Amino acid sequence: MAAAAKPVILALDLDGTLHQGDLAQLGAAALLRRNPLRAASLAWWLLRGGRLLLKNRLAATQPLDMATLEWNAELIAYAKSRDDCVLVLASGAAAAEAKRAAAHLAEAHGLEFAEILAASAEVNLIGVRKAEALRALARARETEYEYAGDSPRQDPPVFAGAKVSHFVNPSPEMLQEHGSAASRVFTTPPPPGGPWRRLLGMLQAKG
Numbered sequence: 001m002a003a004a005a006k007p008v009i010l011a012l013d014l015d016g017t018l019h020q021g022d023l024a025q026l027g028a029a030a031l032l033r034r035n036p037l038r039a040a041s042l043a044w045w046l047l048r049g050g051r052l053l054l055k056n057r058l059a060a061t062q063p064l065d066m067a068t069l070e071w072n073a074e075l076i077a078y079a080k081s082r083d084d085c086v087l088v089l090a091s092g093a094a095a096a097e098a099k100r101a102a103a104h105l106a107e108a109h110g111l112e113f114a115e116i117l118a119a120s121a122e123v124n125l126i127g128v129r130k131a132e133a134l135r136a137l138a139r140a141r142e143t144e145y146e147y148a149g150d151s152p153r154q155d156p157p158v159f160a161g162a163k164v165s166h167f168v169n170p171s172p173e174m175l176q177e178h179g180s181a182a183s184r185v186f187t188t189p190p191p192p193g194g195p196w197r198r199l200l201g202m203l204q205a206k207g
Contacts, residue, residue, distance in 0.1 A: 009145035014091035016150040020070040027058035052124040059094035066104035092126040131157040
């Protein structure tokens with residue numbers, strides 16, 4: 001008798017996918033609202049360690065209230081309906097923020113993740129590195145992964161390795177290259193602008 005197939009991994013991105021916006025941008029904006037003079041700290045973190053250090057320092061000094069974020073109710077409902085899957089949060093956000101987001105999603109929305117993959121102090125988990133991490137996890141679980149993401153810059157390597165790709169606000173080109181009959185498309189309004197939007201242009205590169 002053949003062994004039962006292992007459940008597929010359904011990996012969900014966080015920034016721009018499960019919620020509108022970017023945790024690093026939101027954290028930087030909150031820090032500057034609290035004290036505009038901290039702009040020097042943001043610049044120093046970027047110069048010293050790039051976006052990875054910036055994300056980790058913001059997670060430590062300006063933790064966000066996850067209840068205030070705009071969550072993607074349609075994607076959350078879809079993920080909860082997939083009882084054939086192992087749910088994994090696969091985010092380029094700092095690990096501390098990803099864990100806080102996962103805890104909020106479990107408590108407030110009933111969305112439980114079996115594993116959390118996120119940026120560490122050494123590794124920015126975006127693009128090829130996220131794809132490699134998901135492939136390694138899939139090999140360890142003897143299965144494949146599906147992926148829901150939104151970034152035309154960072155997600156193509158992750159989509160390329162996925163059994164099925166799901167999209168939030170995709171471009172026609174992204175759908176054509178990575179979509180399939182099994183793909184789901186989720187549409188959300190763009191995150192609202194604000195007085196810090198131009199000042200935080202340096203953070204626009206998603207990750």
